[in-house]
Amino acid sequence: MNTNLKPVIAGFIPLLDSAVIVAAAEFGFAEQEGIALKLIRETSWANIRDRISVGHFDVAHMLAPMPIAASLNLTSLAVPMLAPMLLGLGGNAITVSNALWADMAAAGADPEGDPASTGDALARVIAGRKIPGLPQLHFGVVHPFSGHAYELRYWLAAAGIDPDRDVEITVLAPQVMADALAEGQLDGYCVGEPWNTAAVEAGTGRIATYKQAIWPDSPEKVLGVTRKWADANPDTLAALMRAFSAAADWCADPKNNAELASVLARPDLLACPAEFCLAALSGRIRMDPQSVKDVPDFLTFSGGVKAAPSPVYGKWFYEQMVRWGQVQPSPEAEQEVEKVFSPTVYLEAMGLSGVAIDATVEMFDDARS
Amino acid sequence: MSGGLSILVIDDNKIRASIIEQGLHDAGHDKVIVVHQMEGLVRQISDINPDVIVIDLENPNRDQLEHMFQVSRAVRRPIAMFVDKSDSHSIEAAVDAGVSAYIVDGLKRERVKSILDMAISRFRAFSRLTEELEEVRSELADRKTIDRAKGILMKSKGLSEQEAYDLLRRTAMNQSRKIIDVAQSLVIASGLLGD
Numbered sequence: 001m002n003t004n005l006k007p008v009i010a011g012f013i014p015l016l017d018s019a020v021i022v023a024a025a026e027f028g029f030a031e032q033e034g035i036a037l038k039l040i041r042e043t044s045w046a047n048i049r050d051r052i053s054v055g056h057f058d059v060a061h062m063l064a065p066m067p068i069a070a071s072l073n074l075t076s077l078a079v080p081m082l083a084p085m086l087l088g089l090g091g092n093a094i095t096v097s098n099a100l101w102a103d104m105a106a107a108g109a110d111p112e113g114d115p116a117s118t119g120d121a122l123a124r125v126i127a128g129r130k131i132p133g134l135p136q137l138h139f140g141v142v143h144p145f146s147g148h149a150y151e152l153r154y155w156l157a158a159a160g161i162d163p164d165r166d167v168e169i170t171v172l173a174p175q176v177m178a179d180a181l182a183e184g185q186l187d188g189y190c191v192g193e194p195w196n197t198a199a200v201e202a203g204t205g206r207i208a209t210y211k212q213a214i215w216p217d218s219p220e221k222v223l224g225v226t227r228k229w230a231d232a233n234p235d236t237l238a239a240l241m242r243a244f245s246a247a248a249d250w251c252a253d254p255k256n257n258a259e260l261a262s263v264l265a266r267p268d269l270l271a272c273p274a275e276f277c278l279a280a281l282s283g284r285i286r287m288d289p290q291s292v293k294d295v296p297d298f299l300t301f302s303g304g305v306k307a308a309p310s311p312v313y314g315k316w317f318y319e320q321m322v323r324w325g326q327v328q329p330s331p332e333a334e335q336e337v338e339k340v341f342s343p344t345v346y347l348e349a350m351g352l353s354g355v356a357i358d359a360t361v362e363m364f365d366d367a368r369s
Numbered sequence: 370m371s372g373g374l375s376i377l378v379i380d381d382n383k384i385r386a387s388i389i390e391q392g393l394h395d396a397g398h399d400k401v402i403v404v405h406q407m408e409g410l411v412r413q414i415s416d417i418n419p420d421v422i423v424i425d426l427e428n429p430n431r432d433q434l435e436h437m438f439q440v441s442r443a444v445r446r447p448i449a450m451f452v453d454k455s456d457s458h459s460i461e462a463a464v465d466a467g468v469s470a471y472i473v474d475g476l477k478r479e480r481v482k483s484i485l486d487m488a489i490s491r492f493r494a495f496s497r498l499t500e501e502l503e504e505v506r507s508e509l510a511d512r513k514t515i516d517r518a519k520g521i522l523m524k525s526k527g528l529s530e531q532e533a534y535d536l537l538r539r540t541a542m543n544q545s546r547k548i549i550d551v552a553q554s555l556v557i558a559s560g561l562l563g564d
Contacts, residue, residue, distance in 0.1 A: 005516060007509035009502075036512050038505045046431040050469065054461045056502055076435075077460065144436050171436035173429040 005036040006236050011048050012061035014041055014270045015174060016193040016280055017088035017221045019260060020301055021061055024240075024247035026263055033243040035236065041268070044173065045143045052226060053077040058233070059240065061087060062224030065317040069145040071340050072333055074326060082230050083222035083314070084345045085241050086307045087248070091220050091280060091299035092148055093196040093210035094155065096188035097181050100125070100137065101206040101288075113287060115209040115364045119159030122208070126166055140172040140180060140189035150320040151214050152190040158365045163324070181205050192220065193280035193299060194272055201276065206288045212298050214364050219313050230345070238349035245303030245350060252301045257281045305352055310359030314341025316369060374476075375400035376484060377419035379410070379428065382495065389423065389491045396487060411437055421481055422448065422471040423488045431469065438471060448473055459485065466492040511549045518552035521559045 008030070012018040021039060024030045030037035040056075042048050045063060049070065052060045054077070067081035096104065100122075105111070107128075109121035126137060141149040153163040163169060172180055174195045180186045182204040199205030211218065223244065230237050250256055258274075261281055265274040279285055283296040318337040321327045347353050361369045376398055380386040386403045393401045402417055404410065407430045414422075414437075424431060438448040448471045459482075463469060466489045472481050515537065522533035537555075541548045 005512060007506075007513070009505060009509075036509050038509060040501065040505065043427060043429040044431040046435055046469075047426050050426070050464050054457075054464045056464065143432050144439065171433045173432065175429070 004034070005031065006034055006239070007036045007038065008058045008236060008240055009038050009040060009056070010059045010061070011040050011042050011051055011057040013043075013045065013048065013174070015061075015221075016264065016270070016277055016299065017091050017301075018061050018269070019251045019264060019281075020087045020244050020248045022264060022269060023251050023260065024243045027247065027250065029247040029250070030240070030243045032246070033239040035239055035243060037240075037243070045146075048224075049075060050077050052081075052224060053079050055229075058225070058229055059237075060224045062222055063143055063146045063148075064219045064222045064313070065145040065147065065150070065321070066143075067222065067224050067340050068314060068317055068321070068337055069326075071336050072321075072327055074145070074321075080227040081340060082225050082227055082342075082345070083309050083340050084225060084230065084237065084342075085223040085244060086219045086309055086313075087221040087223055087244070087301075089217050089219055089300045089302070089306075090210075090212040090297060092151060092190055092192050093285075094152060094188060094190045094208045095177075095181065095196045095199050095205040096208045097184070097186070097205060098203075100187045101208065103128075104208065109208065111287065111291065112293060113207060113209040113213060115155055115213050116158070118208045119155050119161070122156070123159040123161050126161055136166070136168045137187040138168045138170065138185070140170055140177055140186045140191070142174050142177075142191055143171060144326065145321070147211065147218070147220050147317075148190040148192070150317065150324075151211055153320070153324060154363065155209060155214055158363075178202060178204065194270065194276035197276050197279045197286060198272070200286045200288060203289055207285065210285070210295065210298065212295055215316075216362065216364075217297065217300070218316075218361070219309070222309065234345075237345065241346055241349045245307055247303075248301040248307055249303040252303075254282070304350065305347075305355055305357065308343035308346050308352075308357050309341040310343055310357050311338040311341050312359040312361060312369065314338060316361050319369075373400075374398060374420045374480065374484070375402070375417060377414065377417055377422045378403045378488075379405075379407075379422065379424040379434075381405045381428065382425065385425070385492070385495045389488055392487050392491050393484065396483065398484070407433070410434070420473045420476055421484055423484070424469050424471070425492070426464070426467045426469055434471075459489075462489050466490075467495070468492040511552075514549060514556055515552045518555040521555060525559075 010021055012021050025037040025039050048060045051057050067083040069075050070078045070081045103125045104121040107121040107124040110117035141152055156163045174191045177189045177191045177195050178199040181199050196207055251260055261274045261277040264270050264277045265272055280299045283294060283298045285293050285295050285298055287293050314337040322329045343357055347355060376393060378386055378389055390401050390403050468488050470485050518537060519530060519533040522528050522536055537548050537551055541551045
């Protein structure tokens, strides 16, 4: 009998990987843990950052590097934060315009989206474009502190393309990427689903490669909380994470794909056709209008131990921040990052304290950590 | 002291933008430019070279704008969000009101405080954010009251949770009142009766 539900307000961005938070609120998982979960849809990551910082939101759906950036004081309204739980792995892709894909295909790009092959092909295209007067290729990402930015940059750099000199990278809101590509303002972008599928379905873009191929099983969104809120509400946070864990297991079950897709597609959530949501949920990815590729782990939700963060993941994001000049490296910063991505709070909440987490980073070019 | 500052207002709500523009004019700022669209904004910002930028929080392009301030060669002078960490009250007030401001780095706080205050007060009247948040909070409070009323009925009449809820709903319908009002009366009455 829940006569005393604890209210929690969560901010989220309408993306496919808000699924765990949405399912927790819509299908009773939060209530089962004694929480009245209210969702507020936001229009920008800057708003998510500002509103969690001033206490409008108790928790939020966040890009994995955001709590790190806030804790290292790299953004405005920065407050110390935690990323106590992973809300989804994978889910992003790099989509290019039809024109750019035609050039890449002619340069030998693998139609299956192998990142080494498509990257090399792009490098050849860029080398061939170094003619005076020809503008640089222009790519979009959703935020400077995002998996998208780091995946795109990693992929480019692995092929010998300098992301800061050989191409131009700008920030755009996810829901306008497909239109920007159609209008020729962008030649490509890295974004979460369903905004790659949206360009393919519109006939204006082609998926060149995807996050699951660049860095398999890597964290994308996390639960973000300020340390202040986490310290003041330990029991609520624990209950909330148990609810999210159960919701994530529900989202992971293929027999719920259709129901989940239809809820996410609602006008008050993603406001898009349900088929757009179903592509990544079912792992049947339309690379171009003619070919569908099965990528079962394209986007995965998971409760239990797989949703635990790990300092190994935090450090990978931090290393990218260092690599691209967003932060000066220091031992203090590294310690801070380990704290942000510590699994302790989550494992305790789940009754899994002491369970070993198998977190390794293996990139497509064999770099490991 | 306000002389000479140029202010760019980015707001696609045209009525609100014009009210802010008027307010700034009345306060003696004569260099106020209002834009409603993000298209070509980088060039516009570089042409206008503003000292202060005011933007509504509903604008989905804030991430783009912030990134542009950090890296764009087109923007000549570094711009930072208006944040004085010692003044968390005005930050909260701005976010509550649904507005954010960016200023040229190095500009003295006193020179822009009045501009931000003006924007905050004019935005407040239009704020979707506060309203929405209040709605959510009161909805949550309602939930708690209804849950409590259900608990009272379950205990005193031995009903199941569903039966308790149905009874509340029926009573509300019969009396043409809202469930929350019936629940509230029950909770108060139960408190008076000592349970």
